Amino acid sequence: MAALEPAELLRERRERLEKAYANRAPDRVPLTLLPAPDLAASYAGLTTEEFCFSWEAQVRVAEKWGSDFNVEGVDSLPYFVPGLEMYLLLLAWVEKPEVAAWARFLMGPFHDILQDKYTKWPGRELAPTAHPQFTGGKFMEADEYRFLAEDPLGFVNERVLPRAFGLLSRGRAELYPALVKLGVELQNFSATMAKVGSLSAQLGYPSFPTGWGYAPLDLISDFLRYPTHTMLDLRRHPDDVKAAVESLTPVLRRCVRASTPPPEVAEKAFGTRTVLVFFPLHLNEMLPPKLFEEFYWPSLREVVQEALSLGAKPWIFFEGNFTPFLHYLEDLPKGRVVAWFERTDLRRAREALGDHVVLMGGLPLSLLMHGSREKVYEEACKLLTEVKEPGGFIFAGGQASPTAATRIENLWAVIEATLACGRY
C-alpha cells in the first residue's frame, strides 16, 4: 500500500469519523486508541511523573504515539492529556469561560499549585511510575444541601473550594503569587494543546472540538459529598438532594454552553462541523432504577439536551455496566448521541437499541492488555463483525484505556482486526 500524504490521510480519517459520529456507515469502522497515562509515558521511555508534570514531555509522548501508530487503521491521535477530572473548576469559574475551559482537567502542575485534596500524583503522593488518581473526598456536610440549592456558584466558590484546595486557605503572601503562577501554567497547558493539535494535523489525524458536560448528581457525588455519602443521602435526605440537583442543572447547562463552540466556529478552526460534548458518567450504573429515575436521569437529560440544542453531539461515557438501563437511551433523539460503553455488552446494546445511538467501545481490558495476540485479534474481529452494522460504530480498542502492563503487540492486533473485519 502506498503511503498517503498527511493532508489526504487527514481528509480520509476525518470523513470516516464524521460519518460514524453521524450514525452512518463509512468505508470502515474508525479506530481510536487511547493509552492510559502510565502506558503512554512508559512506551515513550518516560516515567508517568515526567509525562504528568512536563509540558514538553507531553508533546514528545503525543509525537511518539502519533508517529509509531500512524498507519492505515488508526484514525485519531492515540493520545489523551494526562489530566484528572476537575469539572468543579469549570463550574466554579463558568462566568470566566476563557479561564474555566483550561481548568476543566486538573493537570499535574495545577495540582502542585492548588494543593487540591481530590487527587494524588506520581512523584508527589505516589511513586514516580504510578498512575495519577482521583479519589475525591467529602467537602460538604449533609446539612449544607440547602446552601448549595440556594446559590450553587456562591456555595462552591465560597465554601467548597477553600476546603478542597489547600492553597486557598493560605495567607495572601503565598496565595497571590501562586495564582499568578497558576495563570502561567494554564497558559502553558493551552500552548501545549495547540502544539499537540498542530502536530496531530501534520501527522494526518483530525481533531474534533469538544465541550464538556456533567450529570448534576455526579457533580455532587464526585466533588462535594463523596459517592458513598451521596448514595446514603438519596435515602436519608431525598428532598435536600433533589433541591440541590434542580438548582445545579441550569448551572451545568450553562457550563455546556460556555465550553462548546458553535459548529460555524468549529468549521473555521478545525475544518469540521462535528462538535462533541463529552460527559463522563459515574453513578449511572450504581443507582437502583427508582433512584436513577428520580435523581439522576431527568437532570442529566436536560444537560444533554442543552448540548443537542447547540448543534453538538453528546458523547457520553457510561462507566461500568449500563445494561439494565439501556432503554432510557430511547428517550434521546435518534442517532444524535454517541454512547461510549465501558462494561456494557456492546452486542446487547446493539440488540436493544439498534441504530438509535452511535456506539463506541472495545474489548475487555484484561483481554486487550494480557491476552495472546491471536486471541485479541479473534475477539476484536468477532466484536466488529457483530456490532458494526448498520453503521455508527467507533472502535475504541479496549473498554477503557489500557495501562502500562499492556502487550503492545496486542494494540497492533486490534489495528489488524479493524482493517480485516471493520469494513462495510
Place this chain on the structure above:
Amino acid sequence: MQLEELVDAILRLDESTALKLAREWLEVGGDPLLLLEAVRRAAQAIGERYERGELFVADLVMAGEILKEVSELVRPLLRGGGGKPVGRLVIGTVQGDIHDIGKNIVVALAEAAGFEVIDLGVDVPPEKFVEAVRRYEPDVVGLSGLLSVSIESMKLTVKALEEAGLRGRVKVIIGGGRVDEEAMKYTGADAWADSAAAGVKIMLSWVGGGERGSP
C-alpha cells in the same frame, strides 16, 4: 417482635425501622447473638438479591451501613466478640491504587456475614500482604483494585505469597470493577468478583457457607 421483621426491614433498606426494631429487641432482653445471626441472614439475602440484579451498588452501600449500625448496637453487649467468626479475611487495595469504596463495601458485607476482617487499607504493597498472612493466618486474602493497573499489582502480590510459601494456606480472591476471568488467570488468584456481594458469597463458600458461625 420477631427477628424476621428486622431482616425484612434491612432488606427493604429501611434504616430507621431496622434500627428501631434492633433497639427494641435488645431493650426487652432479647439474645444479642440471635440478633447478630439475623444480621448475617440479612447480609446473605442482600448478596443474593444483588446477584439476581434486584439491587444495585447504592443499595449495597445503604445495606452495609444498616448492617454496620445494627452490629454496633450488639457489639458492646457481647463478651468475646459475638461467637466464632465464620472465617478470617485479610483485605486491602493493592499497591498503586488508592480507591477504597468497593473494598469498604466488601468489608461491611463480610463483617455482617460473620467474617473477622483485617483491613490493610489502600496502596498495600505485596510484602505487607505477606506479613499480614503470616501474622493473622486468614482463610481468605482479598485483593481489591479499581484501576486496571491494579491487576499487575494483584499478580505481584500473589507471586509474593507464593515465594513466601504461604500461597497454599489461603484462598485468594481479586475484586474490582475491571477484574474478570482473564484477570484471575493472569494474576493466579482462586476467584474473582466484580461486586462485593458476589465476592462475599464466594468467600462464604470457601469457609463452609457460613454454617460454622451459627451460635
